[in-house]
Amino acid sequence: MTKVQDITSPMTASEKRATWSLASIYALRMLGLFLIMPVLSLFAEQLEGSTPSLIGWAIGIYGLSQAIVQIPFGLMSDRWGRKRLIIIGLLLFFIGSVVAALSTTIYGVLLGRAIQGSGAIAAPIMALVADLTQEVHRTKAMALIGLSIGVSFGVAITAGPVIAGLVGVHGIFWLIAGLSLLAIGVIRYVVPNPQQSKKHRDAELVSGDFFKILKNRELLRLDYGIFVLHAMLTASFVVVPLLMRDAGLLPALHWQVYLPVFVVSMGAIIPFIILAEKKRQMKPVFLGAISALVLADLGLMQFHGSLAGIIGFLWLFFTGFNLLEATLPSLISKTAPGDVRGTAMGVYSTCQFLGAGVGGGIGGWCYGEYGAAGVFLFCAGLAASWLVLSFSMKPPRYWANLLISLEQLGEQDANSFVTDMLKINGVEDVTLHYDEAVVYLKVDNQQLDKNQLQGLISRYLTA
Numbered sequence: 001m002t003k004v005q006d007i008t009s010p011m012t013a014s015e016k017r018a019t020w021s022l023a024s025i026y027a028l029r030m031l032g033l034f035l036i037m038p039v040l041s042l043f044a045e046q047l048e049g050s051t052p053s054l055i056g057w058a059i060g061i062y063g064l065s066q067a068i069v070q071i072p073f074g075l076m077s078d079r080w081g082r083k084r085l086i087i088i089g090l091l092l093f094f095i096g097s098v099v100a101a102l103s104t105t106i107y108g109v110l111l112g113r114a115i116q117g118s119g120a121i122a123a124p125i126m127a128l129v130a131d132l133t134q135e136v137h138r139t140k141a142m143a144l145i146g147l148s149i150g151v152s153f154g155v156a157i158t159a160g161p162v163i164a165g166l167v168g169v170h171g172i173f174w175l176i177a178g179l180s181l182l183a184i185g186v187i188r189y190v191v192p193n194p195q196q197s198k199k200h201r202d203a204e205l206v207s208g209d210f211f212k213i214l215k216n217r218e219l220l221r222l223d224y225g226i227f228v229l230h231a232m233l234t235a236s237f238v239v240v241p242l243l244m245r246d247a248g249l250l251p252a253l254h255w256q257v258y259l260p261v262f263v264v265s266m267g268a269i270i271p272f273i274i275l276a277e278k279k280r281q282m283k284p285v286f287l288g289a290i291s292a293l294v295l296a297d298l299g300l301m302q303f304h305g306s307l308a309g310i311i312g313f314l315w316l317f318f319t320g321f322n323l324l325e326a327t328l329p330s331l332i333s334k335t336a337p338g339d340v341r342g343t344a345m346g347v348y349s350t351c352q353f354l355g356a357g358v359g360g361g362i363g364g365w366c367y368g369e370y371g372a373a374g375v376f377l378f379c380a381g382l383a384a385s386w387l388v389l390s391f392s393m394k395p396p397r398y399w400a401n402l403l404i405s406l407e408q409l410g411e412q413d414a415n416s417f418v419t420d421m422l423k424i425n426g427v428e429d430v431t432l433h434y435d436e437a438v439v440y441l442k443v444d445n446q447q448l449d450k451n452q453l454q455g456l457i458s459r460y461l462t463a
Helices: 013-035 040-044 052-080 082-102 106-118 122-132 135-189 207-214 217-246 255-277 282-303 307-335 338-390 411-421 450-461
Strands: 400-405 427-433 438-443
Touching (some): 013 082, 040 217, 052 106, 052 217, 082 135, 135 255, 207 338, 217 338, 282 338, 307 338, 338 400, 400 450
Antiparallel strands (some): 427 438
């Protein structure tokens, strides 16, 4: 007898183990990338051959290499195996960290950071999550991994200056190398092995769907947004650590700014997330968050000479940043058809890392040519262009994604199942891929009759 899928059931112990262990690997890698961000510009000033432009590229170049190789990494994981590609990526991250740790010139650090970014394991991790979780739990598992990224960023920008004060920036690179080896241990000995690996349209990029995404204006608008957001982040970290030092705050004490600014900004966005999701006011909240970025950078451009000005406008920046970082993946998920969501997220992630690379490079150049005010003007201009573009965005449909496996169900019954699902209140869209034995649903959770849907699943999918 086929096990009946329960859309309200909790994850199994094996699914929890897989999700949390893979989230820890993702978090360890992102922690390694972000730990260096708040201290690299201070350290790179002392390196042979250093210029403001090269410092900017040293901060952001990991994003360029990540953007170039992450889609090929994901596609290769289908052929070579998820765990093998993840281990290869972590080894590249280890090698890049060691190269940077041993470097005494800016060019060595640039090379090390580029190698770090080439270990692009995001796509294979998402594919492995899909292999190890039931369809009805997959969205939850991916959300937990997304949460781990935000936590690792907050920990990293706070801990980076502290660790640098204790062991130096070379020590941070050695620590990052150690974290990558720890992550290899987790993938080998903690993450379960999947019974089978297959293509998952909701979690992986499908090359045949690529042009569907590029023709969707709403998705492209969001892709431009994440490009801008991470370009602003890396450009800002070219100058903010230097400005706080010049304002009289010792680099080892920079955590005293980053920690309260990040924590308070996270608290400040909670009511706005509730307003956007529960009260369904996503567009005005979204526009307001972008406006906050514009105001923050204009404020930093004017008042970056004082520590109070830096702290106040840095809080405003991180409030807008954290709110947008939380809502953009949700908007991608709401906007993309369920069966091309993996491709949409792949393009989105590529734009995110591309923005990090471009932002670091241009931010460094602006600092060298026009000073800190030029960097913040560049960031404000980027945010303003995004704001203008976003005024014409369509209000999102508040639909969630749900997957149901159709294994052992005949094609005629599968078509009947789809027809009956569309009659259920709250089921807004259904896409059947019988060749993959999966049906992709878009549902309105506030309207969905879960009991009726569960009854239909039990009736059709019980052998």
